[in-house]
Amino acid sequence: MNFTYPTTLVLHALANGFRHGFDIIDATELPSGTVYPILRRLERDELATADWEDHAIAREEQRPPRRYYELTPAGRAVLAEARARFRVPRSIAARARRLRPGESS
Amino acid sequence: MMPRVPLRAALALVRVFAVLVPASRRAEWTAEWCAELEHRSRQLARRSDSTWSADVDLIRRALGALPDAAWLRRQFTLDADAVRDTVHGLRMLATTPGFTVSVLVVFAIGIGATTAILSLTDALLVRPLSLPDADRLMTIWQVNRETGQGRLDVAPANAIDLMQRVRSFQTLAIAENWSVKHTVPGGEPQQPLPAARVTETFFEVLGLPMLYGRGFAPDDYRPGANRTAVLSHRVWSDRFGADPSVVGRVAIFDEKVPYTILGVMPPGIELRLVERSRRPEPLVWLPRPAFDGAELNNRTQGYWNLIGRLAPGVTLHQAEAELAVLSANLAREHPKTNAAVAAEIVPLRAHLAGSLHALLPLFLGAAAILLAVACANVATLFLARGASRVREFAMRQALGASRGRLVRQMLTESLLLATLGGTLGLLLARGALDAVARLRPPDIALADRVPIDARSALIACGVTLLAALVAGLLPSLQLSRPAAARALREGRSSAGRRTHSTLVVLEVAAAFVLAIGAGLLTRSFVTLVHTDPGFQSDHVSVLQVFAYARQNTPEKRTLFFAELVDRMRALPGVVAAGAVSSMPFGEAKILSDRMPFTIVGRPTGTEPEPLINIVPVVGDYFRAMSIPLLKGRLFDGTDSPQSPAVALVSQGALRQFWPDADPIGATVRFQLLGRRYEARVVGVVGEVRHETLDRPARAELFLPHAQSGFGSMSVVVRSAPGSAVTIRMLKEQVWALDPALSIYSSGTLDQLVSKTLTGRRFNLLLLGGFAAATLLLATAGVFALVSFSTTQRLREFAVRMALGAQRSDIVRLVLIQAVALAMTGVAIGASVALQLTPMLRALLFGVTSNDPATFVAVGVALVAVAAAACYLPARRAISVDPSLVLRRDV
Numbered sequence: 001m002n003f004t005y006p007t008t009l010v011l012h013a014l015a016n017g018f019r020h021g022f023d024i025i026d027a028t029e030l031p032s033g034t035v036y037p038i039l040r041r042l043e044r045d046e047l048a049t050a051d052w053e054d055h056a057i058a059r060e061e062q063r064p065p066r067r068y069y070e071l072t073p074a075g076r077a078v079l080a081e082a083r084a085r086f087r088v089p090r091s092i093a094a095r096a097r098r099l100r101p102g103e104s105s
Numbered sequence: 106m107m108p109r110v111p112l113r114a115a116l117a118l119v120r121v122f123a124v125l126v127p128a129s130r131r132a133e134w135t136a137e138w139c140a141e142l143e144h145r146s147r148q149l150a151r152r153s154d155s156t157w158s159a160d161v162d163l164i165r166r167a168l169g170a171l172p173d174a175a176w177l178r179r180q181f182t183l184d185a186d187a188v189r190d191t192v193h194g195l196r197m198l199a200t201t202p203g204f205t206v207s208v209l210v211v212f213a214i215g216i217g218a219t220t221a222i223l224s225l226t227d228a229l230l231v232r233p234l235s236l237p238d239a240d241r242l243m244t245i246w247q248v249n250r251e252t253g254q255g256r257l258d259v260a261p262a263n264a265i266d267l268m269q270r271v272r273s274f275q276t277l278a279i280a281e282n283w284s285v286k287h288t289v290p291g292g293e294p295q296q297p298l299p300a301a302r303v304t305e306t307f308f309e310v311l312g313l314p315m316l317y318g319r320g321f322a323p324d325d326y327r328p329g330a331n332r333t334a335v336l337s338h339r340v341w342s343d344r345f346g347a348d349p350s351v352v353g354r355v356a357i358f359d360e361k362v363p364y365t366i367l368g369v370m371p372p373g374i375e376l377r378l379v380e381r382s383r384r385p386e387p388l389v390w391l392p393r394p395a396f397d398g399a400e401l402n403n404r405t406q407g408y409w410n411l412i413g414r415l416a417p418g419v420t421l422h423q424a425e426a427e428l429a430v431l432s433a434n435l436a437r438e439h440p441k442t443n444a445a446v447a448a449e450i451v452p453l454r455a456h457l458a459g460s461l462h463a464l465l466p467l468f469l470g471a472a473a474i475l476l477a478v479a480c481a482n483v484a485t486l487f488l489a490r491g492a493s494r495v496r497e498f499a500m501r502q503a504l505g506a507s508r509g510r511l512v513r514q515m516l517t518e519s520l521l522l523a524t525l526g527g528t529l530g531l532l533l534a535r536g537a538l539d540a541v542a543r544l545r546p547p548d549i550a551l552a553d554r555v556p557i558d559a560r561s562a563l564i565a566c567g568v569t570l571l572a573a574l575v576a577g578l579l580p581s582l583q584l585s586r587p588a589a590a591r592a593l594r595e596g597r598s599s600a601g602r603r604t605h606s607t608l609v610v611l612e613v614a615a616a617f618v619l620a621i622g623a624g625l626l627t628r629s630f631v632t633l634v635h636t637d638p639g640f641q642s643d644h645v646s647v648l649q650v651f652a653y654a655r656q657n658t659p660e661k662r663t664l665f666f667a668e669l670v671d672r673m674r675a676l677p678g679v680v681a682a683g684a685v686s687s688m689p690f691g692e693a694k695i696l697s698d699r700m701p702f703t704i705v706g707r708p709t710g711t712e713p714e715p716l717i718n719i720v721p722v723v724g725d726y727f728r729a730m731s732i733p734l735l736k737g738r739l740f741d742g743t744d745s746p747q748s749p750a751v752a753l754v755s756q757g758a759l760r761q762f763w764p765d766a767d768p769i770g771a772t773v774r775f776q777l778l779g780r781r782y783e784a785r786v787v788g789v790v791g792e793v794r795h796e797t798l799d800r801p802a803r804a805e806l807f808l809p810h811a812q813s814g815f816g817s818m819s820v821v822v823r824s825a826p827g828s829a830v831t832i833r834m835l836k837e838q839v840w841a842l843d844p845a846l847s848i849y850s851s852g853t854l855d856q857l858v859s860k861t862l863t864g865r866r867f868n869l870l871l872l873g874g875f876a877a878a879t880l881l882l883a884t885a886g887v888f889a890l891v892s893f894s895t896t897q898r899l900r901e902f903a904v905r906m907a908l909g910a911q912r913s914d915i916v917r918l919v920l921i922q923a924v925a926l927a928m929t930g931v932a933i934g935a936s937v938a939l940q941l942t943p944m945l946r947a948l949l950f951g952v953t954s955n956d957p958a959t960f961v962a963v964g965v966a967l968v969a970v971a972a973a974a975c976y977l978p979a980r981r982a983i984s985v986d987p988s989l990v991l992r993r994d995v
Contacts, residue, residue: 022141022144033172036169036172058140061147062147063144
């Protein structure tokens with residue numbers, strides 16, 4: 001697993017409860033073309049798992065169900081290691097408080 | 106409600122990119138992206154802040170799906186298809202070991218030989234030399250216009266005149282072959298080290314900074330200056346412990362003489378200025394004292410070497426023109442000695458490439474033929490395999506494999522084989538280059554440590570791989586569905602048979618051409634080895650002894666050599682012992698140039714004086730060499746310094762100077778080492794070849810050593826077969842008389858003769874190697890074709906056998922095919938070879954370039970080999986059970 005700075009940011013965003021691709025893009029301010037391959041790699045290396053959200057929520061919002069990602073214990077360990085290497089901006093945590101799903105609207 | 110335009114555009118983009126995503130994940134991937142986009146769009150709508158920038162942001166995020174899709178495709182291709190193709194490819198290759206091994210061998214030979222010869226060419230002709238601006242460095246040699254012999258060492262007076270008069274060189278330097286013994290206090294007596302004495306401009310000409318210390322300066326040449334030396338890198342690391350602090354220290358050379366070490370040369374400098382003496386490269390460089398009187402007048406004995414740097418703006422052509430004029434002037438000024446003397450300029454690079462320089466085009470041609478045959482071979486192997494896999498591919502196509510998938514499969518297999526074969530080929534090239542460095546004749550200095558040239562390897566690998574790809578892909582590309590269906594039904598295909606036969610015929614033709622070249626060289630070599638040199642070289646040992654430094658008067662030297670030869674003769678097992686100044690095939694060339702002489706009583710015209718080689722001999726030289734006495738008597742104990750001067754002449758001299766008269770009783774006048782002789786001819790002895798076996802014998806005039814007191818002699822000892830006389834025992838006899846005398850070189854006469862054949866042996870080995878490799882490939886090609894067509898004709902054979910054909914009839918059918926192919930190939934090859942072999946003329950000896958015996962022998966051998974290649978296929982054809990074959994596939 002190569003710890004690029006963007007990878008660390010994505011891990012950090014996941015740890016702070018950003019679960020969907022576009023939300024992670026918002027939180028990290030990275031382009032989508034960077035974030036998605038990182039998510040694929042995290043999933044391939046079993047640092048994150050992915051699943052589909054409950055159909056009920058999707059129906060309620062009249063849209064297709066979204067895919068969400070969660071860190072595995074290994075992913076958390078990697079993040080701890082990555083944090084030691086890169087300084088993670090506080091802004092993500094701050095944005096997490098502002099934008100946490102459910103609290104945003 | 107209709108989705109907004111930006112959302113529709115974004116979704117469309119994602120769906121386009123989805124094509125890239127591997128099919129197994131495509132649906133899920135599209136759903137994820139669409140859900141995100143829709144969610145985003147809805148969120149924006151809900152917040153009703155759908156500004157222009159938010160729309161742009163949506164499209165930008167959709168564009169990010171492209172790298173995502175590409176990433177997944179790459180993973181998929183790497184993880185899945187390629188791996189699966191590779192595994193499948195390896196499995197397929199393992200199931201057909203015959204094919205796999207053949208292709209690997211062909212790849213290895215084709216790539217290996219081509220890479221090696223191209224790398225060698227690069228090193229010899231292209232790669233910069235380790236000297237600065239080396240393309241301006243030239244070596245200068247003497248040419249004998251009468252005999253056509255070139256690359257001769259330059260006579261001192263000629264060299265001095267050239268140095269003073271020439272304008273087209275910026276600087277010129279002289280190097281003179283020398284040797285010193287390095288004495289370590291308390292150490293063993295050492296073999297002399299090859300050395301060179303050079304003029305003060307020598308290191309300036311090379312333009313080379315020393316590794317440590319400095320080169321010679323004018324002060325080192327002043328009379329009475331301290332003795333100084335420059336060490337080569339090799340002697341510095343071998344004998345001085347590679348210690349930089351040796352600079353400025355004193356080394357003891359030649360027993361007791363102290364030399365201050367001035368500098369150490371950088372590694373890898375080899376100049377091969379000692380061309381003619383075939384000696385190793387000098388290890389120690391010494392300053393040459395000022396020219397003495399003898400040197401200023403010596404125009405007959407060549408033993409100096411000239412190296413120079415062209416003046417700025419002067420071309421090689423201009424320099425050659427100037428030297429031609431200067432040589433003509435010298436010939437006019439000194440008609441007796443210089444009438445036939447010219448000078449020749451050889452660029453240092455060409456000089457270092459030695460005899461290979463002229464031969465490289467030949468070997469490159471051979472390599473090109475070999476590479477072409479390798480390509481043809483790879484192509485036939487792949488064509489045959491493709492044909493035999495038509496069913497496999499048809500089956501896979503019927504099961505839904507796309508043509509792209511099949512092409513990729515073939516590609517993977519070809520690449521696998523090319524990678525493995527290429528690796529083997531590069532190993533082979535390395536081995537071949539190392540062998541070349543080991544076996545090279547000494548004159549090809551640049552052939553040492555040749556690195557594999559990356560471009561050469563790429564060219565060789567690329568060409569072979571291309572052949573494999575074209576031949577491998579053709580069948581899978583041609584396989585359209587109707588054809589596939591037909592193939593499934595019929596189980597065989599006849600396509601490509603003619604291409605295949607044509608390729609094999611061409612392979613045989615190419616093998617024939619190279620085999621003819623190798624055959625002609627072999628015949629020349631055998632003829633040469635069996636050439637009578639005029640003496641018998643078995644059981645003869647030779648020691649070259651320089652006695653000048655220790656025995657300083659002619660009387661002492663006469664006594665010394667007479668006593669030495671007597672001691673040798675007294676050894677048990679010794680049949681005859683003698684000594685001679687210019688040893689046939691000897692390493693140091695002593696008195697090797699002809700000198701003027703006159704026959705008393707014969708009118709001298711205006712033409713230059715006759716020239717002859719004058720040779721002092723001691724004791725039983727002629728018996729030791731088994732040179733026959735043809736007339737008169739040999740020298741004996743009565744020929745002393747006090748008795749009248751006598752001489753013997755060789756048969757060659759007899760033919761040249763007494764064509765229809767009896768030389769015995771004639772009186773000849775000549776000078777040797779400043780002393781005048783008037784000697785009576787008392788006998789005629791057989792003539793001997795001197796430098797190489799392919800040069801005719803020379804005219805010689807012998808005089809007894811007792812009447813000359815010459816100091817540089819080769820002691821020649823013939824021992825009885827089976828006796829235990831060793832070189833060591835002979836050396837001990839020398840040291841018993843004088844423990845400090847240096848023995849310049851020693852060995853058996855067989856070794857000396859054999860050394861002169863190194864160059865021919867090398868050429869033979871190189872061309873023979875190419876011929877053998879090509880022959881192997883062509884044989885493999887015949888074998889592959891016959892096996893392939895036998896397999897395809899099994900039904901035909903079965904029918905014939907069922908109808909009563911005998912096994913011998915079937916074998917004949919198989920043989921006829923192979924022999925017909927081989928004979929066609931030989932016929933084409935012969936017509937090509939007849940055009941090409943005249944290029945070999947310079948390398949041939951005693952055989953013409955269209956030697957019928959060689960052509961017939963090689964042709965018969967090739968047809969026989971082709972017939973032998975049928976052994977396995979023919980056995981297979983007769984060992985099948987007709988009933989089984991006929992029932993199958995019906």
